[in-house]
Amino acid sequence: GFTEKGTHMGVVATNKAVLYIEEATIDDIDTYKCVISDCCTGQKQEIVTDIAVPSRTCEDVYGIGNVVFGAEWKFTNWSTAVANCEAQGMEIAFPRNAEENAQLVADVTKSFDNHPNAKKFAHENWIWIGANDAGEEGSWVQYLTGEPVEWTNWGPKQPDDWKKYHENGQDCMGMHRGTGKWDDSYSFYNRPYVCKCPTNDSRK
Numbered sequence: 001g002f003t004e005k006g007t008h009m010g011v012v013a014t015n016k017a018v019l020y021i022e023e024a025t026i027d028d029i030d031t032y033k034c035v036i037s038d039c040c041t042g043q044k045q046e047i048v049t050d051i052a053v054p055s056r057t058c059e060d061v062y063g064i065g066n067v068v069f070g071a072e073w074k075f076t077n078w079s080t081a082v083a084n085c086e087a088q089g090m091e092i093a094f095p096r097n098a099e100e101n102a103q104l105v106a107d108v109t110k111s112f113d114n115h116p117n118a119k120k121f122a123h124e125n126w127i128w129i130g131a132n133d134a135g136e137e138g139s140w141v142q143y144l145t146g147e148p149v150e151w152t153n154w155g156p157k158q159p160d161d162w163k164k165y166h167e168n169g170q171d172c173m174g175m176h177r178g179t180g181k182w183d184d185s186y187s188f189y190n191r192p193y194v195c196k197c198p199t200n201d202s203r204k
Helices: 078-087 098-114 116-121
Strands: 011-014 018-021 030-037 044-051 069-076 126-132 172-176 182-185 191-196
Touching (some): 030 116, 069 078, 069 098, 069 116, 078 126, 098 172, 098 191, 126 182
Antiparallel strands (some): 011 018, 030 044, 069 191, 172 182
16 A cells, blocks of 8 residues: 555565664654555554654754753653653753743744754644642642742643543643743643753763
């Protein structure tokens, strides 16, 4: 069916187990459904996979420039976003005042406009940031310090702790990448996220 729909990426099989793509271009960066078909038996297996460039989210690459906050263009739930930032020696981003919120929006916008991995997120406006009220409903705290969130930038009628899709409601904080407004969200939603980049001293 490659002639009718989809793109044949030149996949090669070795030892009947390892599949790899010899070459991909920037136009190929996206999420794909990989269809593996046995021409002899007719058996078929489907695997969802991503083609992406190395993130290098806090480095001056891909035309983004120097940033304070590095966007990670991959779909994860909130807990995984926190863990992924920490695994890279960073921390999940959280703006503590209007200035930091504006910086966060500006850095995410630069990344969205220039990072090759961002191209498939044109219809995803929300990104994870580091606060939650999982401990006590309505008492929002910064994930890293456990300190109460004092300055806020909630969107209209937020937070609303909507319980339509889970009885525990919405306990994790997301930010609209365009407006910088906040929203409470279900922790299991998958969306991009933002890490706070290391300082220049810590990068040495």
